Amino acid sequence: MNFQINKDTLLNNLIVAQKALSNKTPNPALQGIKLEVLKDHLVITTSNSDIAIKLTVKDASLAVKSEGSVLIPGKYFIEIIRKLDGLKVQLSMAADNMLRIEADRSDITLNMMDLDDYPELQFSEKVKSIKINVRVLKTIIRQTAFATSSIENRPILTGVNFKIDGKKLIAIATDSYRLSQKEIELNESYEALNIIIPGRSLEELIKVLENNNDQVELHFDHSKILFKYNNLLFQSRLLEGNYPETSKLIPTEFATVIKFNKENLSTAIERASLLSSRDGNNAIVKLALRQDNIVEITSNSPEIGKVLEEVYPVDEIVGHPFKIAFSSKYILDALKIFNSSEVSVNFTGEIRPFIIKGEYDENMLQLILPVRTE
Amino acid sequence: MNFQINKDTLLNNLIVAQKALSNKTPNPALQGIKLEVLKDHLVITTSNSDIAIKLTVKDASLAVKSEGSVLIPGKYFIEIIRKLDGLKVQLSMAADNMLRIEADRSDITLNMMDLDDYPELQFSEKVKSIKINVRVLKTIIRQTAFATSSIENRPILTGVNFKIDGKKLIAIATDSYRLSQKEIELNESYEALNIIIPGRSLEELIKVLENNNDQVELHFDHSKILFKYNNLLFQSRLLEGNYPETSKLIPTEFATVIKFNKENLSTAIERASLLSSRDGNNAIVKLALRQDNIVEITSNSPEIGKVLEEVYPVDEIVGHPFKIAFSSKYILDALKIFNSSEVSVNFTGEIRPFIIKGEYDENMLQLILPVRTE
Structure with missing residues (x-):
């Protein structure tokens, strides 16, 4: 692996990827960031027990000398890139399983992690999907996720319940002391759906969505939801169980x-x-x-x-x-x-x-x- | 006691007084702010084990109906004044040893503390004094206090050594791993002096000094230093002992x-x-x-x-x-x-x-x- 890229482009993508990086995880490999360099693009992957992020970076500044994949200690790598001087950064494999980072007058080598320890992640599109304007999705999250429970004694209440019925989407969150409910009209009619997305996953998602008029695609099966937004794939596990029927309250x-x-x-x-x-x-x-x-x-x-x-x-x-x-x-x-x-x-x-x-x-x-x- | 004053004037003075307010002190009376209202001015006093602050507030907005003194729980009083609406605030004694705070549509009563428990503080001017421009004093503090020791095993090193010899003032701070020294020329010649001011007192002082060309008067005896600056009296204890001779290092x-x-x-x-x-x-x-x-x-x-x-x-x-x-x-x-x-x-x-x-x-x-x- 050997490539050069604009430093700020790399940094901005790493800051997004960091949202799925865990400091304390039972699996040490998840403290790493996976970088895959292909002929004309770079793929950055991070994951923890709740969410997984995959970014595809295509940038005019990307100059690939040789393709390859590495797993790098996430926290150190981001801190180094953040503090570098210069416009561009060169990343290459050095002897002894080291990643070499060169920029301006800095020459830094970082011990790599074993790529074989990294879990195989599927970011596959699901059978069912819906589309929502990114501003609308951000509003739904901002107006509901705060009302989820932060205590784990009723895990189901740590999530936001998304229910679709035809063109209607209702999002509900409650910690049993207060409840927040937001309803929107979708552009198209969809099959009925009832899922519970962890509130914390949504809080992380909202940080990486921009304020434009792009669409976000939501793909789901019984256990996962995948948000597709521009060059970002953001996947979260779903909560299992039945969300309480709140309408009578x-x-x-x-x-x-x-x-x-x-x-x-x-x-x-x-x-x-x-x-x-x-x-x-x-x-x-x-x-x-x-x-x-x-x-x-x-x-x-x-x-x-x-x-x-x-x-x-x-x-x-x-x-x-x-x-x-x-x-x-x-x-x-x-x-x-x-x-x-x-x-x-x-x-x-x-x-x-x-x-x-x-x-x-x-x-x-x-x-x-x-x-x-x- | 019964008076009215512009809310922001009161708040800005309370924020200065807060610097000498302690949350955890062996003497609970020191968690109080002492307010004394006289015919045409208000005096605000706070103190902890290191420093004491006395502010004399003369303001066109001050309207005194009756004079008096009270001791009020400092933290609550400042939070209340900070959150009040309206331009003016009315403070008066209510039955049962309560202070009544009225502003806009708020009517708040706060239990008072026993004024007799408050220590008698002397803010008297001392025999020896010098004058320094406030910007120069701030520069001296900024360039030395950071180098004091924060561990108490050699208490003397938690202070900044101020030495005056004729027109020369030298300030020195060291934690034994690094040393900072700043020398300035005073406007007049003074008697020789060698004192050690706690670094933390100076860090608090610097926060309440402004960036203008006013003079600060420093008054000292063997155990205390008093800074006089506009309507502020800021007093700190001095550290006892001999500061190490650093010039040979x-x-x-x-x-x-x-x-x-x-x-x-x-x-x-x-x-x-x-x-x-x-x-x-x-x-x-x-x-x-x-x-x-x-x-x-x-x-x-x-x-x-x-x-x-x-x-x-x-x-x-x-x-x-x-x-x-x-x-x-x-x-x-x-x-x-x-x-x-x-x-x-x-x-x-x-x-x-x-x-x-x-x-x-x-x-x-x-x-x-x-x-x-x-």
Whole structure:
């Protein structure tokens, strides 16, 4: 193997590949980056127990003297390429199983790993596939993945449930304290589908997708999903099991609907959460609709102090005075992902889940379970 | 106590006062901020075991209804003021030993601490004092404090030694592996002085000094130093003991002097330190002057790989080929604080300390001890 390439081109691709590189893995070979150089392109592969990435790099700067494949310690290789001076970098095999890296006045040799230890990865296209605009896919992920569970006691809840029915795609995430649901209309009609994608895989995927109007192809079988996007193949395992049926949890009739300026509501809750009683790590905050139609956000931490915030709703309120308590983190997380500057909070009862919607966040809803106090 | 003040004015002063606020202190009263409101000004005081800060705030926005003093939990108070909406904030005593904080539509009460528990602090001016331009003082601190020791086994080395002799001020810091020395000329002649200021106090001080042409007054007695700067009084304890005599360590005759572009030298050393043998946490890097007058920076980590960097000196070299090894951290730390883009590295021998100087860093020198290898 012996080739030259523009240093920044190589670096930018390595930064994408790094997303599937694991520092701690039971299989040491997965700490390596696989480089395959062919006549007119370079293939970069990384993988860990959740995801695998394959990048095909075709670049005018690529000059191949001899083809070949190597497995290189990933962390060191990326750090070296990042710190090199000069426009181009030359990579070649040196004696004693070393990779030689030359750029500007640097001459670096890096011990290689045994390519035979690297697992055989299949990035094959699957029978079923759909196409989504990359911006739409990013929105779906941004608006749902945050609501997955980070604790592993119910593994299924660490994933986002994607359901397709005809032209409709619904994505749902819940950690059993809050739920996020986003629905979009696809360009074509597809066969019914119901899969669960690990939230962490989606969080990594979103980092490497750009903000353009390209399409992403999603290919899946029963155990894997493959995202095809320009020169990137991004594969994730799927979670096995049945995702809970959440539709019955979502109330459809509401006793009280209050429309807020999103910013006013979140800053009031943020201040209240500074001095609040705690349920574990969560700050508990109370919301009350007063007789005079002003909303009070309150908190009380007997040892430290208390907060009373008045928030004026945007519109006339439909409903009677009531009180509800909730974990401030869940409502702040939810408010953050709305694009709308005004949100409607829909209450059913003092100990019933409430939902948040926004005019400019079509077909997206956030559900939050209240907590009981006293 | 009852007064109103511009919120940002209060916040900006609290951020300065926070530098002397301790989270973990044997005396819980020191987690408090002392506020004293007088007819036309506000005094904010904080202190920990090393430093004490007193700010006198006179501001057109200050409207005092009634004078008084309180001690408030510092962390919570600053977080609340930071998150408030509105231009102004009203602070008043409420029943039950509470401080009431009102701004915009927020009404917050914070349990107060017992003012009687707060230590009596003296910020009195001392018999001896000198004046230094604030930019000059910041340069002295920036160029020396980083070289103090962070381990407490020789407490004296955690401080910076300030010595005044007539119009000359010398500041010295060393952790016994490297030494930094900066000399400046004062505007007036002063009595001889030799004190040791804790490096950490200086690191906090530098954060609250601005970049203008104001003077800082330094007042000292045997145990304390007081910095007077505009509305700020910043006091630090001094370290007791005798600072080691370092002047004999600094070589004055050199076998080889090499002038480098600072950037070229540091990036080469940074790359070499990626793959280097370790002395504890320190990456060991070697420098060699070759027969052809090119400098080689090398490192070798048998398990990972090796680096060879060529650095072309800026000028003709005076001296013979030689080799030296050092900890890359010390030389990178030192290079960072030079304003000059070219630096001269002055070598005496392969196992003798070397010093770095820069044309535009007058009267400043950095000394580094080499390490023995093989």
